[in-house]
């Protein structure tokens with residue numbers, strides 16, 4: 001039997017600036033004061049590839065990693081010891097509790113149900129989430145007196161900030177409740193702040209911070225601008241170059257019509273790759289330091305750009321998506337989180353810049 005032929009490299013790539021990623025972690029770690037920064041690597045490392053991200057961050061000195069699903073453990077486990085991987089969704093059934101016990105990965109227990117399930121499975125070191133005011137996952141404050149909790153061996157006792165990216169009273173309210181949590185619930189370490197929470201100052205840092213977005217170049221609050229560097233660089237190849245006559249219509253529903261002779265490039269990227277239709281007529285790409293606009297509607301696999309001013313750009317050349325996160329968010333109406341986690345499976349994810 002012959003081996004199946006290896007597929008040629010993708011005409012879509014997502015370059016990861018490993019140095020910028022490591023530098024962002026160091027910045028967030030030092031901004032965390034006496035606390036240590038961990039890393040949220042859920043959703044495949046915010047779309048950048050969890051295994052690669054975990055490898056880079058481990059080398060930078062990061063020790064604590066957070067994923068959401070049990071299915072996300074395997075990628076991180078390649079570079080991180082199991083006891084330093086926390087699964088935010090916790091054990092939904094005995095299979096998940098059993099998987100945690102077999103691998104040594106630590107569940108974040110989010111309810112008394114999950115606490116019982118964990119203890120029934122044999123228990124062991126775990127983390128605990130308490131809801132201090134976003135009504136999402138976590139034990140209610142009123143449940144903290146439950147005697148079952150005394151049976152737990154809690155490493156990290158955590159809560160999550162709902163509005164740390166805004167200057168609102170809710171931040172102080174959650175901080176106040178979290179200090180009650182710290183008095184009531186025994187744990188080795190306490191953790192409250194996400195990326196934005198780090199910028200709220202020392203009071204929010206506790207022992208461990210949990211940045212996600214800012215590691216990957218997102219500016220969660222203005223204080224992070226100028227300190228956090230971009231990390232993700234999506235690029236697409238030109239599949240075909242065409243010339244247009246005045247009156248020629250471009251793309252689905254003819255949202256653009258040429259009013260002069262033009263030269264266009266058809267790029268191997270579309271909404272199925274997370275380059276959503278909101279970029280139709282609005283997105284920009286760069287080649288050799290010059291920017292060109294998207295023409296007409298983004299389709300599933302293809303996007304058309306104006307190459308009239310770039311006569312040197314040819315079939316097979318690579319164009320970078322203009323993807324400065326705060327600016328792309330303002331232009332597209334998508335959040336910085338969505339811009340990263342949307343980037344699809346057809347991108348080849350590469351380290352290096």
Ligand SMILES: *Cc1c(COP(=O)(O)O)cnc(C)c1O
Pocket residue numbers: 040042088160193194195196210211212213214220
């Ligand atoms: C996603 C997540 C984080 C990271 O949040 P960012 O805003 O991306 O920094 C931290 N903690 C929990 C519980 C999360 O779900």
